[in-house]
Amino acid sequence: MKQLVLLASVFLMATIGQAQQNPVSWAFSAKKVADKQYEVHMTATIQKGWHLYSQVQPEDAVAMPTxxxxxxxxxxxxxxAIKEDGKLEKFHDAKLELSANQFSNKVDFVQVVKLKANAKTNVTGVLEFQTCNDQKCLPPKKVNFTIDLN
Known part of the structure; x- marks a missing residue:
C-alpha cells in the first residue's frame, strides 16, 4: 500500500511539474474565407499567471518575441504579415527599465494564404516562443506545425 501511495505521489508531482513547464498550448487550423484563400490560425492558450510575447517588442525589451x-x-x-488577435498588454517595469508587449490567456496568430491552384496541400513551419510569469522565464521553445488546406 505504501508503494502505491508513493507511486501515486510521484506521478502527481511529475504531472504538476510538467504542467508548470508547459504553460502554453498550441492549436492549429485553417478557415476557408474565399475561393483559394484561407486564414491559417496558430492559437496559443496561456495558463493563468503566464505571458506570451508579441512578435513586435519595444527597444528596451529583454523577452524573446514570438x-x-x-x-x-x-x-x-x-x-x-501574420496578424495578432488578442488583448495586447503593454508591460513596463520602471525600476528595471524594461518593457514588453505580451498576451495573457489566449492569442490567435493569423496568416492569410492563397492557393495558386485548386489542390489539397498544407502549410508547414516552426514557431518559437518564450513564456514568463512574475517569478521566472522558461527557455524558448520551438513547435513544428502542419496545417491542412482542404
Missing part, C-alpha cells in the same frame, strides 16, 4: 517560419510551398502564397 516568431514564425513558414516553409516555402510552391502551391501557396502568403498574403501580408
Amino acid at each position: 516568431t514564425f517560419k513558414i516553409n516555402n510551398n510552391p502551391l501557396v502564397t502568403l498574403e501580408g
Whole structure:
C-alpha cells in the first residue's frame, strides 16, 4: 500500500511539474474565407499567471518575441504579415527599465494564404516562443506545425 501511495505521489508531482513547464498550448487550423484563400490560425492558450510575447517588442525589451517560419510551398502564397488577435498588454517595469508587449490567456496568430491552384496541400513551419510569469522565464521553445488546406 505504501508503494502505491508513493507511486501515486510521484506521478502527481511529475504531472504538476510538467504542467508548470508547459504553460502554453498550441492549436492549429485553417478557415476557408474565399475561393483559394484561407486564414491559417496558430492559437496559443496561456495558463493563468503566464505571458506570451508579441512578435513586435519595444527597444528596451529583454523577452524573446514570438516568431514564425513558414516553409516555402510552391502551391501557396502568403498574403501580408501574420496578424495578432488578442488583448495586447503593454508591460513596463520602471525600476528595471524594461518593457514588453505580451498576451495573457489566449492569442490567435493569423496568416492569410492563397492557393495558386485548386489542390489539397498544407502549410508547414516552426514557431518559437518564450513564456514568463512574475517569478521566472522558461527557455524558448520551438513547435513544428502542419496545417491542412482542404
